[in-house]
Amino acid sequence: MSKETRRTCFYMGMGVLLYEIILSLAAIPFAGLMKYSIYSIELGILVGTVLVTGMVIDMGISTEDSLYGGSPSIAQRKVMIHSLLRKAALFVVVAIFWNSRYINVLAIVMSVFGLKSGAYMYPLFKKIFEKEGKEET
Numbered sequence: 001m002s003k004e005t006r007r008t009c010f011y012m013g014m015g016v017l018l019y020e021i022i023l024s025l026a027a028i029p030f031a032g033l034m035k036y037s038i039y040s041i042e043l044g045i046l047v048g049t050v051l052v053t054g055m056v057i058d059m060g061i062s063t064e065d066s067l068y069g070g071s072p073s074i075a076q077r078k079v080m081i082h083s084l085l086r087k088a089a090l091f092v093v094v095a096i097f098w099n100s101r102y103i104n105v106l107a108i109v110m111s112v113f114g115l116k117s118g119a120y121m122y123p124l125f126k127k128i129f130e131k132e133g134k135e136e137t
Helices: 003-033 038-067 072-096 105-112 114-136
Strands: none
Touching: 003 038, 003 105, 003 114, 038 072, 038 105, 038 114, 072 105, 105 114
């Protein structure tokens, strides 16, 4: 991956991390209301965080491959295949933990919504980190 793509993935990852922290803290009071174990919810959030991190990295790789891949039809096909593989990975993870008492599937799905949060928070973190970099020079 190029330096710019790694930087973009880092900024999105920071947005995802902020979302996951807020989700973990919000899960504490709601665990009792929903009659779930706090440990199963937190483990579900952790599994979802790992899944989202992999998705962000895969999005960066597939975007860069499609930009420098040559033909537009091949690039479009590659992006579609990677998108379907990311969705398939989510379905496989949910299917694996569907009947688990120790990992909450709802928490995994809620955690995957952090991908959207990371995309929305990207401009903010880009502005913050690039501003810090300019002040140091």
